[in-house]
Amino acid sequence: MTLGTRAGLTMGKATRDAFGRALQEIGASNPKVVVVDGDVANSTRAEWFGKDNPERFFNVGIAESNLIGVAAGLAASGKIPVAASFAAFLLCNSYDQIRMSVAFPKLNVKLVGSHAGISIGEDGPSQMGIEDVSLACSLPGMVVMVPADEHSTRKATQQMIEHDGPTYLRVGRGDVPLIYDENVDFQIGKANILRDGNDVTLVANGLMVSAALDAAEELAAEGITARVLDMHTVKPIDEAALRAAAVDTKGIVVAEEHLHHGGLGSVVASTIAQTNPCKIAFVDVGDQFAKSGDGDALLEEFGLTGANIAAKARKIVQG
Amino acid sequence: MTGIHTAPDFDRLAELSKSLRRDVLTMTSEAGSGHPTSSMSAVEVMASLYFGGIMKYDAKNPKMPDRDRFILSKGHASPILYAVLAEAGYIQKDQLNTLRRIDSPLEGHPNMLRVPGVEASTGSLGQGLSMGLGHALNAKLDNLDYNVFVMMGDGEIQEGQVWEAAMAAANFGVSNLVAIVDLNGYQQTAPVTKVTDPSTYADKWRAFGWHTVEIDGHDLKETHAALAAAADYSNGPAAIIAHTKKGKGVSFLEEDFSWHGRGVPKDRLAEALEEIG
Ligand SMILES: Cc1ncc(C[n+]2csc(CCOP(=O)(O)OP(=O)(O)O)c2C)c(N)n1
Ligand SMILES: [Mg+2]
Numbered sequence: 001m002t003l004g005t006r007a008g009l010t011m012g013k014a015t016r017d018a019f020g021r022a023l024q025e026i027g028a029s030n031p032k033v034v035v036v037d038g039d040v041a042n043s044t045r046a047e048w049f050g051k052d053n054p055e056r057f058f059n060v061g062i063a064e065s066n067l068i069g070v071a072a073g074l075a076a077s078g079k080i081p082v083a084a085s086f087a088a089f090l091l092c093n094s095y096d097q098i099r100m101s102v103a104f105p106k107l108n109v110k111l112v113g114s115h116a117g118i119s120i121g122e123d124g125p126s127q128m129g130i131e132d133v134s135l136a137c138s139l140p141g142m143v144v145m146v147p148a149d150e151h152s153t154r155k156a157t158q159q160m161i162e163h164d165g166p167t168y169l170r171v172g173r174g175d176v177p178l179i180y181d182e183n184v185d186f187q188i189g190k191a192n193i194l195r196d197g198n199d200v201t202l203v204a205n206g207l208m209v210s211a212a213l214d215a216a217e218e219l220a221a222e223g224i225t226a227r228v229l230d231m232h233t234v235k236p237i238d239e240a241a242l243r244a245a246a247v248d249t250k251g252i253v254v255a256e257e258h259l260h261h262g263g264l265g266s267v268v269a270s271t272i273a274q275t276n277p278c279k280i281a282f283v284d285v286g287d288q289f290a291k292s293g294d295g296d297a298l299l300e301e302f303g304l305t306g307a308n309i310a311a312k313a314r315k316i317v318q319g
Numbered sequence: 320m321t322g323i324h325t326a327p328d329f330d331r332l333a334e335l336s337k338s339l340r341r342d343v344l345t346m347t348s349e350a351g352s353g354h355p356t357s358s359m360s361a362v363e364v365m366a367s368l369y370f371g372g373i374m375k376y377d378a379k380n381p382k383m384p385d386r387d388r389f390i391l392s393k394g395h396a397s398p399i400l401y402a403v404l405a406e407a408g409y410i411q412k413d414q415l416n417t418l419r420r421i422d423s424p425l426e427g428h429p430n431m432l433r434v435p436g437v438e439a440s441t442g443s444l445g446q447g448l449s450m451g452l453g454h455a456l457n458a459k460l461d462n463l464d465y466n467v468f469v470m471m472g473d474g475e476i477q478e479g480q481v482w483e484a485a486m487a488a489a490n491f492g493v494s495n496l497v498a499i500v501d502l503n504g505y506q507q508t509a510p511v512t513k514v515t516d517p518s519t520y521a522d523k524w525r526a527f528g529w530h531t532v533e534i535d536g537h538d539l540k541e542t543h544a545a546l547a548a549a550a551d552y553s554n555g556p557a558a559i560i561a562h563t564k565k566g567k568g569v570s571f572l573e574e575d576f577s578w579h580g581r582g583v584p585k586d587r588l589a590e591a592l593e594e595i596g
Binding site (some may be wrong): 035038056058060061063065066068069070071072073074075076077078079081096097100101104105106193 | 359380384428430432439440441442443445446448450451452453454455456458460461479480483484486489490491519541
């Protein structure tokens with residue numbers, strides 16, 4: 001992982017690992033929490049909960065539609081089910097089940113999608129969840145979170161369990177840089193300001209928070225000060241933070257490891273367009289599927305880099 | 320789960336079945352749309368469940384933790400569910416004729432957030448058995464004794480999710496889950512035989528590990544006995560293939576499957592009601 005080096009970040013664990021550990025901790029104290037798995041618990045790390053609580057762990061098999069329905073039934077009977085699989089399979093294979101069995105009846109199901117983004121690398125496009133945020137955000141009432149590092153993922157996992165209603169938590173496979181220490185202040189729907197600045201605002205989530213911090217460092221060397229927002233919650237979006245960014249700085253660059261349409265970029269743009277239209281640029285996977293290959297090399301090839309964010313920010317500042 | 324299912328008053332159940340059919344016909348005719356024929360094939364099963372002493376419920380306490388659950392997976396048959404819920408006291412009988420209106424909670428397909436007694440929001444076919452399995456698994460976690468009944472259509476079980484759930488349920492060994500397939504012979508655009516072979520259905524459920532029986536789903540005694548036995552069955556999930564007639568009770572509806580999704584026009588309602596008696 002080269003992201004975060006320019007910003008001087010140190011490496012931490014993968015967000016899926018942090019999710020798995022947090023879920024294991026929660027499982028020990030909250031007997032209402034159950035896990036429904038689709039034969040990938042070793043990958044999602046839900047197996048750590050499963051080993052401690054075999055009676056509350058249900059592997060329904062490679063059957064994501066059924067996975068969602070079983071979770072919905074458990075929620076309707078009062079449990080707090082965590083339905084975990086790869087982001088791609090969970091959201092895409094069982095979207096109608098999420099729509100009808102979970103979102104429409106507002107059931108308290110916790111969706112967790114791992115292996116999100118193109119940085120998973122060699123396994124290739126079939127395994128890369130890059131449309132998950134868009135799909136999840138489309139559904140009324142769904143809370144959508146994309147935490148950046150292990151400490152914020154731990155908090156996100158705790159808050160997802162405490163929140164009453166359907167949620168989607170996106171986590172990644174590979175180790176990622178540390179953005180926070182363990183006392184991170186994390187609240188659903190409230191962006192974290194990681195760095196302040198007056199010239200431009202960089203809004204990012206997940207892995208791209210590290211890239212945004214790299215970009216801010218690069219820009220600072222040229223005398224451009226960038227505000228960096230960790231927009232860990234895509235829905236509900238932090239409108240106040242975005243409005244302030246539009247007022248205080250010359251424009252916004254949004255960076256995410258997701259397709260262009262329907263992700264964080266779309267949500268930021270539609271929010272800002274209503275009250276504080278400003279210049280806005282996007283760093284994302286675009287309107288294309290990725291391919292198989294080394295994860296770092298893919299991020300580079302698809303422009304998911306601090307340098308690309310900095311280039312777009314420069315354009316905004318220079319007008 | 321086991322329980323005591325005393326023999327009901329079958330004359331009363333027969334009378335109730337007639338009145339439920341009249342409700343279904345009247346409310347869908349009034350609404351000008353809806354699925355009366357899909358509802359009418361399910362009448363005897365639902366009457367037996369709710370009024371034959373098979374299901375444990377309390378209309379005044381719809382969320383009672385150890386209630387038996389009924390999930391209408393073939394959600395388009397909502398009229399019969401609403402008629403039953405009105406008879407059971409969950410909703411008012413005079414609400415029935417508000418079916419499908421903008422100000423009515425009785426939506427075209429059941430909405431669990433708006434109608435007490437509705438256990439699942441359905442309408443996208445194939446999803447009910449999975450939800451039923453979730454409820455069934457919960458009973459063990461909470462040490463509760465209840466059954467979950469899921470009714471599906473004979474076309475609906477063409478959905479892959481049904482078989483995902485069937486396979487998982489048998490593997491989990493839940494004996495408080497009962498699947499009922501309303502084998503009324505028709506789906507939306509065709510006889511089921513044109514799409515899948517219903518004569519293989521019982522064997523399919525058996526092959527998936529379900530204790531399975533086939534019954535005449537309009538014979539109240541046979542239906543009641545099968546439901547009671549399935550509820551009491553303690554060695555895994557149980558399935559009932561109920562052979563029924565789509566539109567049962569009104570000959571012009573039984574004869575023409577294109578009535579699927581259509582209410583009886585107001586000028587033919589009297590004729591239909593008269594045949595029900
Ligand atoms: C997933 C899905 N696909 C299609 C439909 C449209 N649809 C509604 S009812 C129906 C036919 C159902 O046939 P069957 O299961 O035999 O039920 P019946 O009406 O005969 O009781 C169809 C295709 C739907 N509601 N859900
Ligand atoms: Mg049918």
